Structure formats: structure tokens, C-alpha cells
Amino acid sequence: MNNKISTKKLAEVHELFKLLSNPTRIQMLVLLEDHPMNVGQISDELKIEQSAASHQLAMLKKHQLVSNVRDGKSIYYQLDDPHIMDIVNEGLAHSDHVVRGVKHGN
Amino acid sequence: MNNKISTKKLAEVHELFKLLSNPTRIQMLVLLEDHPMNVGQISDELKIEQSAASHQLAMLKKHQLVSNVRDGKSIYYQLDDPHIMDIVNEGLAHSDHVVRGVKHGN
DNA sequence: AATACATATGATATTATTTTCATATGATAT
DNA sequence: ATATCATATGAAAATAATATCATATGTATT
Numbered sequence: 001m002n003n004k005i006s007t008k009k010l011a012e013v014h015e016l017f018k019l020l021s022n023p024t025r026i027q028m029l030v031l032l033e034d035h036p037m038n039v040g041q042i043s044d045e046l047k048i049e050q051s052a053a054s055h056q057l058a059m060l061k062k063h064q065l066v067s068n069v070r071d072g073k074s075i076y077y078q079l080d081d082p083h084i085m086d087i088v089n090e091g092l093a094h095s096d097h098v099v100r101g102v103k104h105g106n
Numbered sequence: 107m108n109n110k111i112s113t114k115k116l117a118e119v120h121e122l123f124k125l126l127s128n129p130t131r132i133q134m135l136v137l138l139e140d141h142p143m144n145v146g147q148i149s150d151e152l153k154i155e156q157s158a159a160s161h162q163l164a165m166l167k168k169h170q171l172v173s174n175v176r177d178g179k180s181i182y183y184q185l186d187d188p189h190i191m192d193i194v195n196e197g198l199a200h201s202d203h204v205v206r207g208v209k210h211g212n
Numbered sequence: 213a214a215t216a217c218a219t220a221t222g223a224t225a226t227t228a229t230t231t232t233c234a235t236a237t238g239a240t241a242t
Numbered sequence: 243a244t245a246t247c248a249t250a251t252g253a254a255a256a257t258a259a260t261a262t263c264a265t266a267t268g269t270a271t272t
Contacts, residue, residue: 005132005133005136005198006205008205009198009201009202009205010129010132010133010201011129012200012201012204012205013129013132013194013197013198013200013201014127014128014129014132016197016200016201017123017126017127017128017132017197018127018229020123020126020127021120021123021124021126021127022120022123022229022230023116023117023119023120024230026111026116026119026120026123027111027116030111038248038249039248039249039250040247040248040249048231049231049232049233050248050249050250051231051232051233051234051249051250051251052230052231052232053249054249054250054251055230055231055250055251056230057249057250058250058251070238070239070249072239072240072248073238073239073240073246073247073248073249074239074247074248074249075248075249075250083196083200084200086196087193087196087197087200088119090189090192090193090196091119091122091123091193092111092115092119094119094122094187094189094190094193095115095116095118095119095122096115098118098170099112099114099115099118124259128259128260130260144218144219145218145219145220146217146218146219154261155261155262155263156218156219156220157219157220157221157261157262157263157264158260158261158262159219160219160220160221161220161221161260161261162260163219163220164220164221176219176268176269178218178269178270179216179217179218179219179268179269179270180217180218180219180269181218181219181220213272214271214272215270215271215272216269216270216271216272217268217269217270217271218267218268218269218270219266219267219268219269220265220266220267220268221264221265221266221267222263222264222265222266223262223263223264223265224261224262224263224264225260225261225262225263226259226260226261226262227258227259227260227261228257228258228259228260229256229257229258229259230255230256230257230258231254231255231256231257232253232254232255232256233252233253233254233255234251234252234253234254235250235251235252236249236250236251236252237248237249237250237251238247238248238249238250239246239247239248239249240245240246240247240248241244241245241246241247242243242244242245242246
């Protein structure tokens, strides 16, 4: 009997999945899985405005999915929670199945 | 080098995490992890309107996270993808840590 | 076949998220 | 100290998600 989730835990998991439910933020996390990148590199790579990138990165940072460090003029972002990538990668694996049309037992 | 996600896969993972980024839907999945339930039972348990429950269940069904089967007047919903619950449970485990204030290495 | 019960559906209203734009801040170089 | 480059921030505008309400559909009961 696994049901009945505490309100706090529910709010927290809500926050987490909200963060993951945005294509830009997912792409950011996947990019950063390779190596830290600064804001300019990220917005270039994802072809989004500097400001939009900055807003999204701020959200990820606020909820401690990434951290940042300044190097001269630019600010480098990096992953700050390896566990999250397990979840992201499971999500991607699932999506891969769906896209390929692989069905599970009914 | 794990970056560069196909547009389709990105759209799909977006759909998936959107579905999971709603407290009501998470609770539904957790409830159904135990056993199938009909719409009335679900809306009672979660204290939401019949119509709201129905709308949310329709979304979960559309993306094949649940399936349903009629039994007389009522319609029973059940989980239709065990993998998803791995993701949900990882999310919940993470949230549990966050709520308890456990920090990961920085 | 009329009524009641369970669920679904469509339209609208409400609320939340995301983008955009303008501008601010902080660091470096001249 | 001024100019320039990189990033952040606030507010408004644009877009998306959710709840609500009214009603429709499908099944069972009389």
C-alpha cells in the first residue's frame, strides 16, 4: 500500500516534474550532462534568446538542479544533482519507445 | 556524448513530464498502483469534481499511462505502463530527500 | 420507454507558464 | 572612469493548462 502522499512531498514532486516538463529545460540538462556551459553557449546551441535562457536557468538553479560559477565575464552552469538525470534519462528512454512505436503488454 | 535529442523524442518526453507535473494526476497514478478504481471512487478519494477527474483521466489515457474497462455502469481505470511508475517513484524518492532536507554533494 | 446512475465532453472562465522587451548589474579592458 | 561584454531581472504580452458548468452519452432498472 503505497498510496497517500504527504502534501509537502506532493508539492515537491510537482515542482520537480514541472521543471522537467519543458523542452528547453530538458535540453539544457542534457547539454550540461556533457560539460558545463555558459549562458551564451547555451542560448546559441538551443537557439533561444539570452534572456529566455537566463530565466530558465534561474528556475533550474532555484530548485538546485544546476549550479553556476563565474569565470571572468561569463557564468558557467553545471548539473548539481546526478539523481535528476536518472529521471530525465528514464523519461527519454520511455519516449524513445513511444516514438519507435514499441508497445508494452496490455 | 548524449546530447542532441530528436524533435519527436523531445516532444514525447515533454508530453510525459507534463502529465506527471500535476498533483492530481500523480495522485491518481499512485492510487491506481494499488488496484483499479472507477471514476467515482477516484474523484471521492481525491476530493475533486467528477468532471475534473474525468478530464484528467482522459489525458492519462490518451497518452497510454492508464487504460480503462467498463463494468456495468461504472468504468474502471488501471495503470497501463509499469515503466512510468518507476519514473514517478524516483521523483517521489527525490522529493522525499528534498523534503527531509538531505543534500547531495556539491 | 421512462428514469436514474456513472461517466464523458465541449465551451468558457480562471489561473499559470513562457517569451519578449527594456533595462540593470557586474566584470574586464582601455 | 568610460566603454564593452556577459548575464540577470522586472514587467507586460502571449500562450498554455486547469477547473467549472452545463449538458450529452451509455448502461441498467423499473
